[in-house]
Amino acid sequence: MLIMNEHLELLDLIVADVLKSTPTTVKFFISQHIDCVGCRLSHFCTIKDVIKTYEFDEQNFLETLSKYDIQQL
């Protein structure tokens, strides 16, 4: 069965943009023990990089992140 992921567009977003445009996500990042908040390189990394680096489950991660109603910059 083909599982469709509705939130693939979030993958290419830059972490710094997400944190800036939707500051409520800061809490989520911290709760997941992701070090991006305050990191000097966060404008080089995408959500995809975060999922890969921290070995999160892509589907679950995107599902949760999408609940924050990310504003595109």
Add this chain to the structure above:
Amino acid sequence: MNLSPKDLKQVVVFQNATETELQLILKNSIIRSIEENEFFFFQGDAAEYLYILITGQAKLMQSNPSGQQVNLRTLHPWQMFGALGAVRAEAIYPATAQALEDSSALAIESGFLHKLLETSPKISFDLMTLMTSYIQEMQARYRELATERVEQRVANALIRLAGQSGIRAEKDAGIELSFSRQDVAEMTGTTLYTVSRLLSDWERKGYIKTGREKIKILKPHDLVRIAEGLEK
């Protein structure tokens, strides 16, 4: 090359300047173009002009009496440098400015800007903002030198360079930096040998990839962990 007041608005120090002030600045300045590796000014010269880089890339460096050099910062278009003379009478340049590629800069008479600062609080405040941000950056680097292991210092230098001038390469290909091992050694007050040893180690671990005059950060996360002295 013809510059307009609107171009000058890109300079942090002039972002709140009035149209008349910008016109005056342009009237009292000249454009200097120099080739790669040539110099805008030398450490110890009288600071008669301050500069705004317009095209290209340059570096500010300082050397001690025995000739050992440290890189202070890399300059990009619309950044101001050599502004000491506008604030202090009879100042000398504390550092040398060398072009990293063919570059051009607007040279403004220090004495002229000094007079302008006396009448324009907004330009003065913006200059203070720029100066305090430089002081903070230097404080951070001093703290690194005094307290951090060389491994952390080198990682921090790469991250700082990435923040100032890194380019995000195509998808998944990392952050590209156009700096050599020698540049990194000069920035961190260490030897070329130490930098080479560390970079080779990180390259083996897949954190970075090095090339001629190029360093690519492949795993920013791991480099930040090293810079912050944290275990992986």
